[in-house]
């Protein structure tokens with residue numbers, strides 16, 4: 041059996057009548073072959089195929105080659121390229137006051153695992169409803185190739201020195217800190233990444249995807265554990281993934297015992313087909329121990345690591361009305377004169 | 389000698405955490421209830437319990453509201469500070485002390501009243517914890533008798549303090565009456581300080597600046613408050629939460645506001661800018677250390693032109709400094725907060741009423757000029773209790789600035805985020821979610837042109853900076869204007885801002901009495917405008933009064949008006965205590981004498 045993945049329509053417009061070009065952005069200025077550009081392409085595919093109206097999307101990023109990419113997709117959407125490491129704070133504020141926006145944050149491993157580590161951890165805890173992507177190349181691309189905090193022990197820098205320090209596993213942190221949709225993927229694996237992106241956009245809460253994205257200029261040599269060759273040789277996929285949108289019929293052949301169908305809050309489905317192992321993405325314990333084992337055996341595990349539905353997102357916890365705060369008018373925002381008079385009385 | 393009727397300062401020295409605050413506030417409010425103007429200042433340590441703390445009440449029917457350097461009546465409840473407290477008293481001052489303390493009065497030149505506070509408190513309760521708390525009420529009773537506090541005014545204050553909880557009211561009134569009875573029977577009045585009922589506080593309120601500012605944010609339409617706790621700022625967001633809980637829920641009980649306790653001040657300002665960019669009115673509140681952390685985001689807000697409001701309740705010191713003492717030490721930093729050519733709109737409230745007014749205005753200015761606006765209060769204003777006229781309900785609707793809706797875009801047919809369409813330096817913006825195909829734009833801290841596209845072209849970059857400068861020129865005409873008070877035909881000018889105002893008011897009367905007439909310009913905002921330059925031009929000497937060591941506002945004046953630099957002289961106060969009038973008067977008298985010599 042093969043899964044028919046994602047391509048729902050062969051016509052050159054999607055269900056809301058937009059062409060793929062309408063989801064593109066300005067021309068990339070990244071190095072030719074940079075993994076980040078491939079991810080941009082997969083993001084465009086996911087939004088195009090889901091038929092999301094661009095104006096409903098808000099893009100956020102920090103600083104780095106990876107953080108530049110939101111200009112390269114969805115040019116009709118609003119976006120904010122902020123300061124190094126602080127994308128989560130900016131996104132949290134924007135999405136708190138307008139939880140109807142579809143938030144997507146793009147960050148790098150330097151941006152998220154070093155300078156912005158605290159903010160990333162806190163947005164996991166707050167469970168802000170958005171898609172958070174780390175384009176992980178193990179180095180600071182934009183500042184010319186220094187190791188980042190996700191570089192593996194023993195990974196070789198372009199100049200030859202080896203990394204001595206333990207890597208931070210952002211996915212393990214996400215699982216630990218209450219994120220309900222955690223995946224790892226590879227920039228070169230659209231077949232896996234696009235369904236993961238679509239699933240993430242259908243999730244009700246923070247969805248986090250760490251995407252290995254080779255830096256061809258500074259970290260694609262022999263001895264690097266974030267090179268194209270290394271990923272190709274060591275990538276072990278946890279499952280085969282498919283995605284069926286809530287507005288399309290399920291056409292996937294689907295064998296009892298080997299294929300699981302996971303319904304997402306908006307009525308879409310993720311289709312998980314068993315590969316070598318029988319992986320249960322609903323177990324926090326299994327997810328964490330699987331990641332720990334993979335690390336000990338130098339394997340790169342990709343796929344959907346963890347899924348937990350029904351965790352209250354920030355807007356729920358803040359008890360916000362359905363109508364976003366930004367839409368409130370003066371009558372809602374400024375209490376009437378009598379309230380001030382009453383307050384003044386209480387201080388007399 | 390100055391009149392001692394309705395004109396004196398009381399200082400109560402206690403131990404932090406001993407529950408003295410309610411007694412202090414009752415004392416303050418009792419005087420207020422008698423119609424006599426007064427305000428209270430809390431001098432407390434950076435400590436939760438155990439260290440010494442003082443509360444001073446200045447009673448002054450002329451209305452002077454700054455700290456008075458001299459204490460007339462010292463109530464000593466703290467064994468550890470009583471010696472030092474007594475040593476500072478002027479001859480003729482009053483000492484009321486707790487007999488239970490290991491203390492023997494040694495000064496002959498004071499009027500001393502020893503009172504068995506602890507024993508008297510024991511008469512109303514045997515519970516050791518309660519006894520400790522109500523001991524403080526006993527001194528209120530003693531002062532009631534000694535100063536002639538109206539018992540009705542006192543009882544009203546007790547009722548109010550304990551929110552009319554019958555048991556607490558009865559217990560505290562009991563302790564108070566023990567104190568009053570003791571004073572009546574055992575103490576013979578030997579001092580001149582007296583209170584007499586007046587009608588000078590009718591209709592007035594007593595409030596702290598932080599509560600006033602939070603109320604400003606509530607009526608200013610703030611919907612996002614992101615904050616990180618720090619003294620002396622925390623009570624501002626906490627008051628906002630309390631007000632919003634009461635006055636900002638919809639029919640279904642949903643919250644029409646969001647409060648997020650951020651992980652640090654960097655995130656606080658990041659959230660505020662995210663909220664502002666998305667179209668909300670967002671604020672944070674902090675103090676010096678938080679301001680330092682906000683620096684990078686402040687520049688991003690300036691350059692991407694994103695609204696947001698930052699309250700800075702200034703405290704003393706570089707680094708941790710004196711976290712529970714006051715200063716005006718952040719002005720220079722905040723005026724240009726961040727790297728590169730950054731500047732900000734800064735509002736400088738002097739009173740609780742201005743905390744409210746500017747707390748509202750800050751949101752209008754932030755939206756109008758699409759930039760972070762800083763409101764610089766300080767610990768003295770923020771945490772202390774000030775008497776004020778009630779706040780006035782805003783007459784003007786909220787000013788949401790130049791925001792283009794979908795319909796607007798249909799009408800005008802074009803949109804460039806950073807184009808100066810109106811010639812005032814203020815561009816138009818659209819908000820995320822706007823469905824018009826032209827609405828989308830990308831905010832970035834990197835170089836951008838009128839169309840918000842990335843550019844490194846020298847001409848583009850410079851043009852954008854120059855347009856920003858023009859925007860701030862426009863802003864300088866719309867921020868709260870400086871207030872000028874003429875002292876007649878004089879060549880001496882005084883320039884001050886924020887809480888230094890109250891000491892300047894009193895000092896000008898003192899100066900006038902010693903033959904020095906002054907004009908006074910009170911700055912209420914940055915950027916500075918022409919009125920300031922005119923004031924500098926019209927005076928031979930201008931004394932710039934401020935509560936920091938380096939003359940920060942004077943430095944800003946120097947930057948903007950280099951031609952007038954030689955006229956400027958600093959009058960400074962920076963020991964952590966609120967500035968007092970005598971400190972200004974002494975420095976100016978000395979300087980003027982030098983000029984005359």
Ligand SMILES: Cc1ncc(C[n+]2csc(CCOP(=O)(O)OP(=O)(O)O)c2C)c(N)n1
Nearest residue numbers: 104105106124148149150151179180181182
């Ligand atoms: C406060 C601050 N410090 C340092 C920098 C310099 N800087 C720019 S990008 C970057 C690292 C980016 O690394 P990563 O997030 O991994 O992105 P990549 O370029 O690898 O995609 C650094 C250190 C900065 N922009 N801001």
Ligand code: SF4
Nearest residue numbers: 071074105181255256
């Ligand atoms: S330096 Fe590396 S990360 Fe940056 S654009 Fe080039 S390849 Fe990509």
Ligand SMILES: [Mg+2]
Nearest residue numbers: 148149177179
């Ligand atoms: Mg990187």
